[in-house]
Amino acid sequence: MNRSNLTVPPEGAPVPAPHPDAPVGVPLGPHYARCFGCGPDHPTGLHLEAVSEDGLGVSATFTVGDVHQGAPGLAHGGVLATAMDEALGMVVWLLRKPYVTGRLETDYVLPVPVGATLYIRTRCTGVVGRKAYLEAEARMDAVDGPVAVRAAALFVEVPVAHFERHGAGTSGGDGAATSGGAGTSGGGAGGVASAADLGRRVNP
Ligand SMILES: CCCCC/C=C\C/C=C\C/C=C\C/C=C\CCCC(=O)SCCNC(=O)CCNC(=O)[C@H](O)C(C)(C)COP(=O)(O)OP(=O)(O)OC[C@H]1O[C@@H](n2cnc3c(N)ncnc32)[C@H](O)[C@@H]1OP(=O)(O)O
Numbered sequence: 001m002n003r004s005n006l007t008v009p010p011e012g013a014p015v016p017a018p019h020p021d022a023p024v025g026v027p028l029g030p031h032y033a034r035c036f037g038c039g040p041d042h043p044t045g046l047h048l049e050a051v052s053e054d055g056l057g058v059s060a061t062f063t064v065g066d067v068h069q070g071a072p073g074l075a076h077g078g079v080l081a082t083a084m085d086e087a088l089g090m091v092v093w094l095l096r097k098p099y100v101t102g103r104l105e106t107d108y109v110l111p112v113p114v115g116a117t118l119y120i121r122t123r124c125t126g127v128v129g130r131k132a133y134l135e136a137e138a139r140m141d142a143v144d145g146p147v148a149v150r151a152a153a154l155f156v157e158v159p160v161a162h163f164e165r166h167g168a169g170t171s172g173g174d175g176a177a178t179s180g181g182a183g184t185s186g187g188g189a190g191g192v193a194s195a196a197d198l199g200r201r202v203n204p
Helices: 077-094 161-166 181-185 195-202
Strands: 049-052 057-063 099-108 117-128 131-140 147-157
Touching (some): 077 131, 077 147
Antiparallel strands (some): 099 147, 117 131
């Protein structure tokens, strides 16, 4: 894909070992029930469903709905970038540290119609200090379908306080969702309802 060197790990950058608690071969479930990317409680979200492959890579599916259109009958490019961001974020979630997207690069290779299902695979390609490098590819309508979107990203590790300091209305009161969901019941990564939950998850 076309990409800047900001999302390419420096030569010799180590790929981390999977976290010992990282789930393998199981559905991840949502990390947050109201997440636009993966939350089952979000009415028009992407409802991405993902499986950890080996603790460092994730397979996810996203079916484009009516609410995701840009041009008539076609997925909005920003929505597709969000789907890639979400699937990439699920990989750093497996590393059991809080990260945010610093940079996201996207190549749109094919138009993606409403009703299409994207089969997304993402992978961590290196970690240097607070920076995690990741790549993603989305194939149309089958795991071995044509490539529709490619992405690369730099995620930056942040303290749990990042979410406490910057999140509005997520301190566990009315704005907080119950994490519930497949994340906790499916033996997967486990959902969070608040920044405090996130802290407990990272430092149990
Ligand atoms: C309260 C409720 C909590 C609920 C939370 C639930 C879950 C959340 C937790 C985990 C997520 C789980 C699953 C994933 C799900 C979804 C995926 C979507 C993820 C997102 O959608 S997340 C939202 C969008 N995201 C942001 O909202 C970030 C806004 N932003 C910032 O918060 C700062 O900007 C930050 C922190 C990025 C950096 O700030 P900073 O001050 O900490 O660090 P600094 O600037 O020193 O950068 C350190 C090193 O990164 C390099 N670096 C930084 N930025 C770069 C860039 N853009 N390009 C190239 N390199 C960059 C520097 O060059 C330096 O590199 P070097 O060390 O080599 O000098």
